[in-house]
Amino acid sequence: MPHVAVIGAGVVGVMSAYSLFQSGYRVTLIDPAEPGSTRASSYGNGGWLSPSMVVPGALPGLWKKVPKFLLDPKGPLTIDMRRLPKLTPWLLRFLWNGATERRVRPTAAALSSLVGSCPGLHIEIAKTIGAPHLVEASGLLFLYRNRDAYEGEVLPWALRRELGATWTELDEQELRITEPCTPEGYRFGVLVAGGHTFDPGLFVAEVAKFLFANGVHYHRATALDFIFGRDRLNAVTTDHGQIECDKAVISAGAWSSTLAALVGDRIPLEAERGHHIVIPGNGPELQHPLLLTDRKITVRKVAAGTKITGQVDFSGLEAPANPLRFAVLRELVVDAFPMLGEGPERKISTWMGRRPSLPDSMPAIGHSRRSTDIVHAFGHGHTGFAAAPETARLVMRLIEQKQPLGKASSFSPQRFS
Numbered sequence: 001m002p003h004v005a006v007i008g009a010g011v012v013g014v015m016s017a018y019s020l021f022q023s024g025y026r027v028t029l030i031d032p033a034e035p036g037s038t039r040a041s042s043y044g045n046g047g048w049l050s051p052s053m054v055v056p057g058a059l060p061g062l063w064k065k066v067p068k069f070l071l072d073p074k075g076p077l078t079i080d081m082r083r084l085p086k087l088t089p090w091l092l093r094f095l096w097n098g099a100t101e102r103r104v105r106p107t108a109a110a111l112s113s114l115v116g117s118c119p120g121l122h123i124e125i126a127k128t129i130g131a132p133h134l135v136e137a138s139g140l141l142f143l144y145r146n147r148d149a150y151e152g153e154v155l156p157w158a159l160r161r162e163l164g165a166t167w168t169e170l171d172e173q174e175l176r177i178t179e180p181c182t183p184e185g186y187r188f189g190v191l192v193a194g195g196h197t198f199d200p201g202l203f204v205a206e207v208a209k210f211l212f213a214n215g216v217h218y219h220r221a222t223a224l225d226f227i228f229g230r231d232r233l234n235a236v237t238t239d240h241g242q243i244e245c246d247k248a249v250i251s252a253g254a255w256s257s258t259l260a261a262l263v264g265d266r267i268p269l270e271a272e273r274g275h276h277i278v279i280p281g282n283g284p285e286l287q288h289p290l291l292l293t294d295r296k297i298t299v300r301k302v303a304a305g306t307k308i309t310g311q312v313d314f315s316g317l318e319a320p321a322n323p324l325r326f327a328v329l330r331e332l333v334v335d336a337f338p339m340l341g342e343g344p345e346r347k348i349s350t351w352m353g354r355r356p357s358l359p360d361s362m363p364a365i366g367h368s369r370r371s372t373d374i375v376h377a378f379g380h381g382h383t384g385f386a387a388a389p390e391t392a393r394l395v396m397r398l399i400e401q402k403q404p405l406g407k408a409s410s411f412s413p414q415r416f417s
């Protein structure tokens with residue numbers, strides 16, 4: 001069987017390695033960091049898995065809200081203004097792609113082809129690797145101040161409905177029964193079918209552990225380049241030697257564009273940074289992962305306490321984490337759940353991750369321009385955890401030299417040229 005080098009051991013790389021391994025390929029996973037480590041976006045994300053995750057980042061009218069977001073220090077969006085000249089073309093493209101319903105609908109349909117089967121595939125994989133406890137199909141709870149706020153989000157819910165997502169609407173009384181810890185001020189809820197993984201980093205680490213125990217090789221290094229003989233791939237070079245291989249998958253998350261450029265594809269990838277904090281100690285005994293729709297944060301109970309995720313920050317791939325974003329997350333959640341601010345001072349843990357984002361809210365999944373021996377699989381933005389198993393199935397097709405069918409052809413990496 002051919003030997004495939006998978007570059008990047010985040011959720012997309014590890015799932016791709018899993019699919020390839022299941023089909024009998026020889027696989028080497030290359031990453032300078034252990035699978036599931038804090039470096040990857042896959043480590044600390046919200047862990048939400050739902051067919052409802054089809055709504056692109058940009059929607060009609062978003063451009064009107066951007067100035068308000070930027071002026072509000074507690075707002076969900078931050079831009080390092082020194083990067084604005086470089087970032088402007090990406091942002092304009094992003095807003096343009098969401099400017100009309102006509103542009104948004106095909107994107108949502110394409111995303112649905114990646115997330116429509118979750119969390120079923122995640123549950124199946126968790127069982128196969130012997131860690132079924134890592135994924136739970138519990139439903140995800142969107143909290144609104146009132147029904148009007150929910151009904152005001154016409155397009156997102158229309159897209160979800162049309163693309164097969166299901167949910168239950170909850171009035172105030174039903175909401176209090178479903179989630180007794182609902183904070184004050186939220187009088188309407190939407191319980192969306194789906195699931196979540198308790199610890200996304202651990203999930204990735206466990207899948208990788210299973211693969212390594214069964215013959216997949218781990219090469220701890222940074223991939224630097226590709227060596228070709230005529231048009232066939234011969235090897236991937238790394239800072240710790242060379243891996244001879246027949247095929248390679250570029251799944252290095254927000255770091256992928258440099259490698260893609262080496263094989264002929266200029267892809268406008270941005271690190272859309274997001275954050276989490278975990279507040280240890282007493283917290284609300286939440287029954288479901290929550291999205292506080294007005295505060296734009298997710299809140300959930302985890303083993304170490306209460307985990308809060310959110311915020312979008314365009315400060316560049318290698319800039320350090322911004323402590324202000326952690327303070328904002330804390331302030332927003334304590335405002336909703338005052339008990340999280342009470343008692344002796346708590347040692348809050350913090351994390352910043354880089355969502356690999358493309359301006360049309362879709363990933364790049366397809367052959368490289370230089371050679372069909374190289375497959376791109378990156379750019380999943382806000383939905384990479386949910387989309388990874390289906391992405392891995394597409395990667396398999398591409399490795400077998402088959403073209404993606406139907407909606408998956410929208411992910412062509414060459415669409416930006």
Ligand SMILES: Cc1cc2nc3c(=O)[nH]c(=O)nc-3n(C[C@H](O)[C@H](O)[C@H](O)COP(=O)(O)OP(=O)(O)OC[C@H]3O[C@@H](n4cnc5c(N)ncnc54)[C@H](O)[C@@H]3O)c2cc1C
Nearest residue numbers: 008010011012041042045046047048223253274384385386
């Ligand atoms: C705050 C936050 C909340 C989120 N919530 C959710 C959610 O609820 N549900 C969801 O589906 N998605 C969510 N996401 C998005 C999701 O985390 C990402 O889309 C997904 O993790 C991307 O996975 P990846 O494998 O492409 O990249 P990563 O997980 O970033 O992995 C990339 C890997 O490539 C490695 N690498 C980089 N360069 C090289 C190189 N040259 N050679 C070898 N290896 C290299 C890195 O070390 C890293 O391990 C969230 C993201 C954030 C930040």
